[in-house]
Amino acid sequence: MAVTYELIKRCPQTGARAGRLHTPHGVFDTPMFMPVGTQATVKAMSPDELKAMGAGIILSNTYHLYLRPGADLVAEAGGLHRFMNWDRGILTDSGGFQVFSLGPLRKITEDGVNFRSHIDGSKHFLSPEKATEIQMALGADIIMAFDECVPYPAEHDYARLSTERTTRWAERCKQAHTRKDQALFGIVQGGMYKDLRSQSVRDLIALDFPGYAVGGLSVGEPKPLMYELLEHTAPQLPENKPRYLMGVGTPDCLVEGVMHGIDMFDCVFPTRVARNGTAMTSRGRLVVKNAEFARDFTPVDTECGCYTCRNFSRAYVRHLLKTEEIFGLRLTTIHNLHFLLDFMKKMRQAIIENRFVAFREEFLANYRLS
Amino acid sequence: MAVTYELIKRCPQTGARAGRLHTPHGVFDTPMFMPVGTQATVKAMSPDELKAMGAGIILSNTYHLYLRPGADLVAEAGGLHRFMNWDRGILTDSGGFQVFSLGPLRKITEDGVNFRSHIDGSKHFLSPEKATEIQMALGADIIMAFDECVPYPAEHDYARLSTERTTRWAERCKQAHTRKDQALFGIVQGGMYKDLRSQSVRDLIALDFPGYAVGGLSVGEPKPLMYELLEHTAPQLPENKPRYLMGVGTPDCLVEGVMHGIDMFDCVFPTRVARNGTAMTSRGRLVVKNAEFARDFTPVDTECGCYTCRNFSRAYVRHLLKTEEIFGLRLTTIHNLHFLLDFMKKMRQAIIENRFVAFREEFLANYRLS
Numbered sequence: 001m002a003v004t005y006e007l008i009k010r011c012p013q014t015g016a017r018a019g020r021l022h023t024p025h026g027v028f029d030t031p032m033f034m035p036v037g038t039q040a041t042v043k044a045m046s047p048d049e050l051k052a053m054g055a056g057i058i059l060s061n062t063y064h065l066y067l068r069p070g071a072d073l074v075a076e077a078g079g080l081h082r083f084m085n086w087d088r089g090i091l092t093d094s095g096g097f098q099v100f101s102l103g104p105l106r107k108i109t110e111d112g113v114n115f116r117s118h119i120d121g122s123k124h125f126l127s128p129e130k131a132t133e134i135q136m137a138l139g140a141d142i143i144m145a146f147d148e149c150v151p152y153p154a155e156h157d158y159a160r161l162s163t164e165r166t167t168r169w170a171e172r173c174k175q176a177h178t179r180k181d182q183a184l185f186g187i188v189q190g191g192m193y194k195d196l197r198s199q200s201v202r203d204l205i206a207l208d209f210p211g212y213a214v215g216g217l218s219v220g221e222p223k224p225l226m227y228e229l230l231e232h233t234a235p236q237l238p239e240n241k242p243r244y245l246m247g248v249g250t251p252d253c254l255v256e257g258v259m260h261g262i263d264m265f266d267c268v269f270p271t272r273v274a275r276n277g278t279a280m281t282s283r284g285r286l287v288v289k290n291a292e293f294a295r296d297f298t299p300v301d302t303e304c305g306c307y308t309c310r311n312f313s314r315a316y317v318r319h320l321l322k323t324e325e326i327f328g329l330r331l332t333t334i335h336n337l338h339f340l341l342d343f344m345k346k347m348r349q350a351i352i353e354n355r356f357v358a359f360r361e362e363f364l365a366n367y368r369l370s
Numbered sequence: 371m372a373v374t375y376e377l378i379k380r381c382p383q384t385g386a387r388a389g390r391l392h393t394p395h396g397v398f399d400t401p402m403f404m405p406v407g408t409q410a411t412v413k414a415m416s417p418d419e420l421k422a423m424g425a426g427i428i429l430s431n432t433y434h435l436y437l438r439p440g441a442d443l444v445a446e447a448g449g450l451h452r453f454m455n456w457d458r459g460i461l462t463d464s465g466g467f468q469v470f471s472l473g474p475l476r477k478i479t480e481d482g483v484n485f486r487s488h489i490d491g492s493k494h495f496l497s498p499e500k501a502t503e504i505q506m507a508l509g510a511d512i513i514m515a516f517d518e519c520v521p522y523p524a525e526h527d528y529a530r531l532s533t534e535r536t537t538r539w540a541e542r543c544k545q546a547h548t549r550k551d552q553a554l555f556g557i558v559q560g561g562m563y564k565d566l567r568s569q570s571v572r573d574l575i576a577l578d579f580p581g582y583a584v585g586g587l588s589v590g591e592p593k594p595l596m597y598e599l600l601e602h603t604a605p606q607l608p609e610n611k612p613r614y615l616m617g618v619g620t621p622d623c624l625v626e627g628v629m630h631g632i633d634m635f636d637c638v639f640p641t642r643v644a645r646n647g648t649a650m651t652s653r654g655r656l657v658v659k660n661a662e663f664a665r666d667f668t669p670v671d672t673e674c675g676c677y678t679c680r681n682f683s684r685a686y687v688r689h690l691l692k693t694e695e696i697f698g699l700r701l702t703t704i705h706n707l708h709f710l711l712d713f714m715k716k717m718r719q720a721i722i723e724n725r726f727v728a729f730r731e732e733f734l735a736n737y738r739l740s
């Protein structure tokens with residue numbers, strides 16, 4: 001198998017677990033946060049900077065790479081790893097999420113989805129077979145089954161039909177997938193309905209994927225509802241396979257995800273808010289761009305050991321952001337990704353040292369939601 | 371003296387010279403190209419990246435820093451070096467060039483210049499004393515006298531009156547300058563008139579500055595005219611002081627500048643064209659963004675050893691530029707600055723090894739002007 005999960009330690013009080021994922025491009029510790037590199041680059045970062053902050057795997061978007069520069073071009077370059085000079089793990093999504101979020105521009109059938117490019121309006125078709133073929137050309141270590149992310153809110157009927165189709169599509173993806181050096185993960189859907197979640201898990205387990213994602217959460221529902229569904233769904237997934245919660249990347253959601261036994265996460269949140277001038281810290285968000293930091297010569301986060309915090313002040317970072325300097329975006333992005341990756345390391349260490357529950361409580365006591 | 375020039379080797383056939391400049395923030399070899407960091411950052415670069423490519427000194431703009439974040443704030447941060455975490459040399463210009471190029475928004479008197487901010491239209495006044503005071507607050511190693519860059523074309527009368535005023539302003543700057551840990555350079559003007567250039571040199575030498583810049587060239591005049599004036603002016607400058615040609619940064623102009631005995635150069639050209647998708651090479655410009663490079667998996671410049679050329683292909687860099695990714699701007703900027711700094715090193719080595727004339731001829735034979 002291309003990708004295997006090694007369980008290192010289980011939290012005795014919660015579902016949290018520390019593990020290790022073995023991929024064709026190295027081994028990384030879990031729980032792990034995957035920085036998002038939509039267009040074959042994690043926005044504003046170099047591969048070296050990502051390595052320096054301990055990123056073991058990044059996520060890239062099939063939809064965007066399919067449109068630009070094209071999967072055939074990436075294949076000709078020797079695959080995504082070589083194209084972007086990244087020799088650690090890569091996961092590509094299936095393109096489903098982007099295609100479905102295009103809204104009125106798309107048409108769904110059992111066969112697949114007709115859609116128009118958000119760039120030039122050109123017509124395209126994506127199906128389980130096509131999404132798998134593109135992802136094989138891109139050559140990531142982990143690829144995802146083509147699914148529909150059930151929107152929120154959705155009627156039970158819609159969620160059921162969509163989830164059943166996602167399962168049929170997952171089977172078609174599996175049949176289309178022939179590369180032995182990459183792992184195809186299935187995606188659990190089911191909307192906000194526990195019966196559908198359970199059904200989805202059972203059906204996908206029957207297909208025996210090397211890893212499972214929980215999709216369709218963090219799509220606008222209240223956080224307590226998301227946690228409730230996560231608590232319901234995650235424990236049903238096989239213990240010997242990696243579990244990936246899609247689209248989650250705020251510290252409070254990460255700690256809850258880990259508590260329920262999730263190993264992998266991805267989200268554009270840390271990089272996106274960084275470019276808007278917001279820093280993530282263990283106490284909550286800090287809008288570095290705000291006027292109050294104009295003459296603040298302390299680091300962005302005094303508890304942080306990242307390149308930004310070791311070398312530059314809030315006043316300097318704010319100046320760069322106010323004057324729209326690229327280096328400002330680099331500095332906030334470095335800080336946010338470092339912070340999140342470090343946060344994952346700390347959770348893992350807490351699990352290993354049998355103090356995850358205390359870690360979570362202390363974190364929640366200090367963290368200001370905003 | 372804060373800054374001293376050490377002559378290492380003179381070219382026996384031309385005015386070219388290899389030297390070394392000693393500053394309060396380190397020693398650097400000359401001839402040297404100074405990357406421009408307008409707003410206390412060389413666009414898209416980190417200080418570490420600049421060091422890795424051998425930058426010994428950078429230039430920052432007084433006009434921009436005065437408006438944002440303000441010289442008092444930079445002083446409060448501990449000066450420009452500390453504010454931007456750069457421990458090598460810094461040169462600040464006087465702000466004159468920016469203020470004068472604002473055109474109809476400014477009014478010149480013997481006392482100084484009234485102008486409006488290009489950001490918010492607010493009214494400001496800059497004089498020799500004020501420009502010097504701001505530069506003392508910023509704390510660069512080398513600061514520049516407040517001058518008027520005579521526009522091209524200009525009548526002899528206008529050029530004469532302007533140049534005489536620039537000399538009077540230079541004297542006022544010298545009187546206002548009290549920091550012993552920084553050097554104030556005078557700026558030779560005189561437009562395209564040899565008599566005025568000679569007059570300007572004589573008057574400034576009488577004021578005994580620790581270094582001299584040649585200003586008012588590369589302002590739109592034909593290159594042969596610029597070279598003619600440079601050939602006329604540079605040899606009149608003292609041999610034991612550094613000579614700085616302002617606003618020059620294309621390889622062909624750099625080689626001519628060095629031939630006439632210039633030690634320091636600055637220009638936004640390499641960083642600006644980089645962000646437009648153009649790479650500088652020893653054979654001329656390469657528009658990486660062009661469609662012809664879409665499937666070109668060779669480096670931007672096969673003769674280059676920079677981070678970009680060692681790790682990424684033209685196809686990847688083009689993809690990043692087409693999709694407006696920040697990392698694309700970083701990669702082209704790294705290449706262009708590395709190329710120019712390396713070009714300076716090669717010229718220096720040629721001077722030291724008594725083969726500068728041959729170096730220049732070979733370069734010109736291979737370089738395609740565009």
Ligand SMILES: [Zn+2]
Nearest residue numbers: 304306309335
């Ligand atoms: Zn930090």
Ligand SMILES: [Zn+2]
Nearest residue numbers: 674676679705
């Ligand atoms: Zn290069």
